Amino acid sequence: MAAIFFGGYIPSLQYHRLRTSSLSLYSPYPDTAPAPWDSLGIELNHPKTAREALEIAGLNYTIVKKPLGLKTGLNQEAYATLRTDTGDILGVVGERYEPVQNIDAFAFFDPLIAEDEAIYETAGVLGKGERIWILAKLPGFMKIHGNDIVNKYLLLTNSHDGSSQVQVRITPIRVVCNNTLTAALQGEGDIAISHRVDTVRYLKQAFTILGLSNSLYAQLDVVFNTMASRKITEQQLRNYVQALIPDNEESENTARTEKIRTSVLQLHDSGHGSSLAKGTAWGAFNSVAEYTDHLMSDEHSSTQLNSIWFGRGEQLKAKAFDLAQRMLM
Incomplete structure (x- = not known):
């Protein structure tokens, strides 16, 4: 699969691998099946930043880490990740885990929005807040066998239960049916991303993501048409x-x-x-x-x-x- 992972246990620099998945937001076809996320997402009106998108969707809650007084299998102190606005415990993690706050999680992607290389379209939450997501649309689309349209999206997620780091997933969308497609591709690679960098570094990282995404979509275009x-x-x-x-x-x-x-x-x-x-x-x-x-x-x-x-x-x-x-x- 192809997914780009960011953030997580080590606060400065992470190495991540690429994976694909997919979903769909809307369709020009009148008999399209409803999307599984229809009742879970908030439609956005082209916000300029991820922070603004999350505030619109009510997902700008914060997470704190509190000790449980227990030991993990590695004899480390166990901590709970706590959602401060509701008091819900979202997961149990080790002492090295540092939560990435929602409003900071996707700032690396904002340069692509500023350059009109993507649009934040929908944001939502899974469970009690264990995972949030933003769907960003890329320009253009794929034509499969002439008239079967597949749009190009990226799914950005941030989790607070210790199950994963911040992720970006390639998300091709078959418009006619609202199916979510998952595909394993060749050419997977590792990239280094930091949440604590300057604006110039953010810009470079964002366009690295865009380049990888475009490369994977080019592969998918060939595979799907074949x-x-x-x-x-x-x-x-x-x-x-x-x-x-x-x-x-x-x-x-x-x-x-x-x-x-x-x-x-x-x-x-x-x-x-x-x-x-x-x-x-x-x-x-x-x-x-x-x-x-x-x-x-x-x-x-x-x-x-x-x-x-x-x-x-x-x-x-x-x-x-x-x-x-x-x-x-």
Whole structure:
């Protein structure tokens, strides 16, 4: 996957790796499925800075670290991360952990906004505030097989439960269906980012991110279009779904597994945007994405969205992307 990670345990300099994910905000297609984050995000009116965006969305709360009087597995003092406005405990961390405050977390990205290289569009929160996110749109879009539009976004996140550092995720958006796509790409690399740097360094870091993002999107354009050109038979589709969702040998009841496979096959034939991709590797991949985002879970939307971006849903789509790429060989 490709994601750029920032911030975290060492307050000055971090090394991070690139990963991709995806989501969608709006669509010109009248029958588009609702996005899983519709009820969780606040639409922004082109704020000039991340700080302004978070203030508009009510996400400018602060985090403090308080000792719990316990020892971790490494015999270190355990601390709770506490949201000061509500008193909610968001996680348990070690003594070296230093929270990155929301209003400071995404300042590295502001130079791209100032240069019209991106727009802050939506901001939201997961759980009780364990993780916040901002969706930023990049200029332009991809055309898959002529008329299947995929917009280009970056997802910026900051967590307070110790589960991750500040992240930037490449987020391609298939407009017709509001599927969130996850894709493993070649050319992943490490970059160094610091939150405590001067304006010149911030500018350099921001455009490093932009360069990496553009490179990854160029790769995705080629891969997605190749998938859309790769015709597959009904049997190849069934083999793909079987490999993606195999029988659980330890379970006597395989009815649920078979139901999932049937749902994916049905989405390939009649899901949102199926007329643009049916009978191709691209269609097979997107049928899995639609199942994951819209049918896999009936949990609270925040829990579902966390799975789609960071949990089981993301893992299933990463596997689906890998299997779809194998069809191209």
